[in-house]
Amino acid sequence: MxxxxxxxxxxxxxxxxxxxxxxxxxxxxxxxxxxxxxxxxxxxxxxxxxxxxxxxxxxxxxxxxxxxxxxxxxxxxxxxxxxxxGFYFTLWWWDLLLHAFAGFYGVIIGAFLIESVIYHENQNSSKRHTLFLGILAFSFSTTMSTLWEIFEYIADTMLKTNMLQEGFRDTFQDLLAGEIFALVGAIIIYLKLKFKNSSSL
CATH class of the missing domain: 1.20.5 (Single alpha-helices involved in coiled-coils or other helix-helix interfaces)
Structure with missing residues (x-):
């Protein structure tokens, strides 16, 4: 139900x-x-x-x-x-906001996926697992941000949309926003797991 x-x-x-x-x-x-x-x-x-x-x-x-x-x-x-x-056209910050959110949330998704698929408690130390999780979660999120830019380029080319707006400047601003918030999310997850592992000792 x-x-x-x-x-x-x-x-x-x-x-x-x-x-x-x-x-x-x-x-x-x-x-x-x-x-x-x-x-x-x-x-x-x-x-x-x-x-x-x-x-x-x-x-x-x-x-x-x-x-x-x-x-x-x-x-x-x-x-x-x-x-x-038309928020992309009327609100200059809308695109950056969405990319920043995607970068941050992408880290969370990456952390959950890695935790579920890769982590085996009996095979990895807690310290190595925490660092490994943070790095891979960050990598997952930045990859998603890059793929989104590729999607925007294809959409602009085929459908004559305006997702890229000012071309390379907008692209790098979006990537930067996604990367910064992906890094913030990865650091938060790393510190949270580090504190959790320290408390369990």
Missing amino acids: KSKKDQYILTFAITFEILLLITAIVNLINGIKRNCYISLISILCVPFPFILNRLADKKSITLPPRFKAITLLFIFGTQYLGELV
Whole structure:
């Protein structure tokens, strides 16, 4: 039986899908193909958090709490508010905010994945595990930030969007924001695990 939180998340996802479908139809009628394409791509993106969560459960991989909700909100912020509503064009800090958040949250996802897949308590010392976890979590997050920039470039090239905005300047600002907050997240996780391991001794 699903919890109330899961029901709320599913309700939000369905409502979001309906909103995107309506947006796609309206833009198609008005001849705004760009927004219609973005709406359709977003419709395909919405199920991904649920698919990833289901696969993680099958493989006994632990994802961060509220993973589905946060990922859905991120899709809503980037695709709907950013592109369709126009926050990327009207709010100069919107793109940086999303990249900073993605960098920070990417570290958390990376830490959970590494903890679930790689860590074996009987094979690694606590000190080595803590350092290893921090490094890999940071690497995971920075890789995600870089892949996002590649996605923006492909979208701008194929769909004539404006995700890259001012070209290389915007790209490096986004990467810098993602890297800085990824580093902050990695340090927090490292210190938390270090304190936890020290307390257990």
